[in-house]
Amino acid sequence: MKIAQLIKLIVLGIVIVFAVVLAIKPVFPKEDVPWLPLIDNIRLGLDLQGGVHVVLEAQDTDELKVNQEKMEALIATIERRVNAFGAAEPVVQQQGERRIIVEIAGIDNPERAVQAIIRPAYLEFISPRGDVILTGADLKNAVAQRDPTTDEIQVALKFTDEGTEKFAEATTKYLYQQIAIVLDGELLQNPVVRTPILDGRAVITGYGTLEEAHEIAVLLRSGALPLKVEVMQKNVVGPSLGKDSLDRSITAGIIGIALILIFMVAYYRVPGLIANIALVVYSVLILAMFSFFNVTLTLSGIAGFILSLGIAVDSNIIIFERIKEELKRGKPLRPAVRSGFKRAFRAILDANVTTLIAAGVLFYFGTGVIKGFGLTLMIGILVSMFTAITLTRLMLQLVADSRIVRNPKLYGA
Numbered sequence: 001m002k003i004a005q006l007i008k009l010i011v012l013g014i015v016i017v018f019a020v021v022l023a024i025k026p027v028f029p030k031e032d033v034p035w036l037p038l039i040d041n042i043r044l045g046l047d048l049q050g051g052v053h054v055v056l057e058a059q060d061t062d063e064l065k066v067n068q069e070k071m072e073a074l075i076a077t078i079e080r081r082v083n084a085f086g087a088a089e090p091v092v093q094q095q096g097e098r099r100i101i102v103e104i105a106g107i108d109n110p111e112r113a114v115q116a117i118i119r120p121a122y123l124e125f126i127s128p129r130g131d132v133i134l135t136g137a138d139l140k141n142a143v144a145q146r147d148p149t150t151d152e153i154q155v156a157l158k159f160t161d162e163g164t165e166k167f168a169e170a171t172t173k174y175l176y177q178q179i180a181i182v183l184d185g186e187l188l189q190n191p192v193v194r195t196p197i198l199d200g201r202a203v204i205t206g207y208g209t210l211e212e213a214h215e216i217a218v219l220l221r222s223g224a225l226p227l228k229v230e231v232m233q234k235n236v237v238g239p240s241l242g243k244d245s246l247d248r249s250i251t252a253g254i255i256g257i258a259l260i261l262i263f264m265v266a267y268y269r270v271p272g273l274i275a276n277i278a279l280v281v282y283s284v285l286i287l288a289m290f291s292f293f294n295v296t297l298t299l300s301g302i303a304g305f306i307l308s309l310g311i312a313v314d315s316n317i318i319i320f321e322r323i324k325e326e327l328k329r330g331k332p333l334r335p336a337v338r339s340g341f342k343r344a345f346r347a348i349l350d351a352n353v354t355t356l357i358a359a360g361v362l363f364y365f366g367t368g369v370i371k372g373f374g375l376t377l378m379i380g381i382l383v384s385m386f387t388a389i390t391l392t393r394l395m396l397q398l399v400a401d402s403r404i405v406r407n408p409k410l411y412g413a
Contacts, residue, residue, distance in 0.1 A: 043295070044106075046105035046298075048246045050237050051103065051106060051110060052236045052237070053235040056078075056118065056229045057232045058074060078092055078117055084218040118229050119225075122136060123136035123220055124181075124183075125170070125182075126180040127179060134159070141158040142216075142221050144216070154204060156202075156203050176192065176194070188206065269409075274392060275320070278392045286305060300376075301373060302376075309380065311355065315348045315351075315385070319340060323337055337397055348385070356381045359374045361374075
């Protein structure tokens with residue numbers, strides 16, 4: 001065997017072994033293979049791990065009219081609120097002139113999260129004579145905490161420099177009088193000023209749990225909504241339903257892939273076995289691409305992946321049928337393999353390019369699940385072209401050059 005062929009075999013063997021190890025990685029505990037984070041790094045959409053999809057619409061009021069500047073401020077405020085909930089890779093995007101799509105996956109209480117997102121959170125400090133002393137715009141920070149002395153749950157406020165001056169002046173002026181703290185028109189507390197507060201700090205008390213106080217602190221930190229919003233559409237997926245969808249998808253995928261592998265070996269024999277190896281490598285490369293590009297995998301994305309798997313199999317079938325035709329015409333194995341690939345290349349290229357264009361259109365113009373389907377389909381098509389045209393061809397040529405398997409019947413002819 002030539003040195004070049006030996007090098008190709010060694011490289012090919014390393015690639016295949018690495019692919020197989022990655023493919024069976026979920027069988028092992030994480031601590032056994034800490035250097036293989038491939039599958040664990042793939043993000044799951046809300047339909048696979050639970051969450052909420054909500055469509056909000058900004059409304060005109062007598063004081064405020066919707067415009068693009070206020071919409072951008074509204075999106076920024078909602079993003080700060082959503083991020084503060086600790087959700088993984090939330091989606092906040094504008095749709096049309098007035099609507100905002102929010103998707104939050106992996107949260108325990110989607111309903112409560114939606115209510116917190118749309119709450120105006122307009123904070124006011126009001127003097128005994130009804131004047132507004134401070135608003136939420138004067139806040140620098142808000143943090144939920146327990147009082148170390150009384151163990152009382154509270155929200156600690158820190159004002160900006162300008163707010164500190166306003167609060168110091170007000171607490172000096174209204175000493176031994178009440179200053180009301182009002183949130184969204186609801187009185188939170190009405191404490192008596194015992195001493196002038198000069199350091200720009202205050203607390204809001206009366207919360208039953210730290211979670212409740214944290215939610216208020218998040219709203220105050222993110223600022224009041226610049227526009228009134230209404231919920232136009234809301235879809236909630238529970239964690240158990242999401243897990244059930246994921247389990248069913250995995251089961252269906254395993255059954256489908258197993259049937260494909262069996263069919264390929266039974267019908268195409270040696271080329272079928274080679275195609276199966278290429279499909280394993282293809283699947284691992286797809287997962288690697290999903291992880292590298294931070295693709296959020298949804299049910300529609302899984303459908304795109306399965307469809308691209310079928311396209312990858314179809315490319316191999318075109319190649320093998322061309323090789324069979326060449327063998328039936330009496331060509332030796334090595335020329336038949338080369339000629340079969342040459343004849344199949346144009347058909348594979350045309351079919352994949354047209355499908356790639358369609359997937360690109362879906363990704364560019366689609367939203368939500370349509371965009372996810374288009375993205376996974378595009379990635380799958382590109383990887384399938386690589387495995388079919390490069391990897392499968394290399395393995396078949398190496399087998400033909402080695403002369404280990406020369407019987408045409410073992411190639412389906």
